Amino acid sequence: MEKTSGIVLMAFFACLLTGTLSFAECLDNQQIYRSEYTLRYSESAPLEEGYTAGLETNKASKNKTPAAVSPILLTSSAPVRDKGMPSRVKESSEPLVLAQQVEPEEELQDGNDLETIADPLEPINRAIYHFNDKLYFWLLKPVATGYKAVTPEKVRVGMKNVFYNLAFPIRFVNCLLQAKGKAACDEFVRFFTNSTIGMGGFIDVAGNKLKLKKYDEDLGQTFGAYGAGPGFFINWPIFGPSSVRDTFGSAGDAFLEPLNYMIPKSKYRIPVGAYNTINKTSLSIGEYEDLKKAALDPYIAIRDAYYQYRRAQIRE
Amino acid sequence: MHRRYFFWVALLLVLLFSGAPFALAGMPTEKIKETTNEILAIVTVPDRKEVPVNAEMKKRIRKAVDKRFDWEEMARRSLARHWKKRTDLEKTQFVVLFGKLLERTYLDKVEGYSGEKVVYLGESIDDNYAVVNVKIITAKNEEIDVAYRLRQKGDDWLVYDISVAGVSLVNNYRVQFNSIIARSSYESLVKRLKEKIAPN
DSSP, X not given: OHHHHXXXXXXXHHHHHHHHHHHHHHHHHHHHHHHHHHHHHHTTOOOOSSGGGGTOOOGGGGGGHHHHHHHHHHHHHXXXXXSXXXXXXXXXXSOOSSOOOOOOOXXXXXSSOOOXXXXXXXXXXXXXXXXXXXXXXXXXHHHHHHHHHXXXXXXXXXXXXXXXXXTHHHHHHHHHHTTOHHHHHHHHHHHHHHHHXXXXXXXXXXXXXXXXXXXXOOXXXXXXXXXXXXXXXXXXXXXXXXXXXXXXXXXXXXXXXXXHHHOXXXXXXXXXXXXXXXXXXXXXXXXXXXXXXXXXXXXXXXXXXXXXXXXXXXXX | OTTHHHHHHHHHTSOOOOSSOOTTOOHHHHHHHHHHHHHHHHHOOTTTTTXXXXXXXXXXXXXXXXXHXXXXXXHHHHHGGGTTTSXXXXXHHHHHHHHHHHHHHHGXXXXXXXXXXXXXXXXXXXXXEEEEEEEXXXXXXXXXXXXXXXXXXXTEEEEEEEEETTEEHHHHHHHHHHHHHHHSOHHHHHHHHHHHHSOO
């Protein structure tokens, strides 16, 4: 009995907290926005997509400085975090989810028109890329293909949902850290619903029936939201692409990972983790091959895609 | 996660009209829908499962795509700072090569289309630039955010970039091309492009 009341009490306080934080979120947006601005400006970043486009002043637009300034004024008064429309929308049927702004005319000039992640360890990273590549084709893919052949898709998707559901503390805590009140609340509801009605996370009831959005936050994104740049690119053996910031983030998140606590004997942790990887891979065989096919330099393609993807995740 | 990006860019060239008419959608969104419907009309013939996408269909798809995509603009942006240094002939050649690269890589993916739904989220217009945001929902109920960037040319709106889950196609190629040119030369880039495109 005590346990139940404890849980209910916890849930109540969680929602109270998130309600307060939603309010603080609006104020916080201004601050996060400005710290991102400082960061980007100091990188002498070129034009890029996304709603911070108004903040960046490309060398090219120095003849347009007045225009570049007004977007800053416009956008800072209307933060476009997870709702709301850019101030210049002429016609729109729904609030933009991504709220990607339009960038001014990109003029191609010499100099820093190439915003990408620093890669001082490139030779090492490339070597590790080749290692991971072989690991995928020689080990992971064959095993995943075999597993896929004997396991129905529904089961594999279900297991993926279970592992995803278990990582709830990571998402929840990081939503709170980023003062995303609604996100934290939604994540809580998702976890609760999926764990109970969804049979331990197997069925994504919250997504299918309640249409609740996923908020896939992690510590690396939290660091980024508070202005931390990615640092430089690190390609880990087995684990794949990461950055200085995201590596610290993953290390921190490991403390919140329930699997690390649920499995009493550490010798089982690796097989469980391996199963998770195999299961996830079985659902996305072919994507890595497509990426290699589309790229002239797959290593760079992966590195840049990782960089852009994380940047977009942090922004939203 | 970023791996998915390339598969979905491919699929984007073959989108499904979501079915719900957005009466208030602006010109850019309408243009995207137009092209989408065209391609769909080509790809979804009744006995589609037995009929593989043949060369004839690919040609028609390519024609429909050509009307909507500004290949020169995409190629120019992907070369970025190296574009100015090229001669006119080199520029023309590069645009052709780039177009072929995308065609070979992505048009082949048309066959992978299997009823994904597209939801048009909205657009934003600024002068003669626009962004159209859509969401693709797969059979496994995964959601992918996609953004088209368009530029107005006269009466028409042409796509010059696609972002899947925040990863821009043009930016990605830009970093690759820049790296190759920096490590070797533009000629070596052209050579690698040709090797990639060559039928094998």
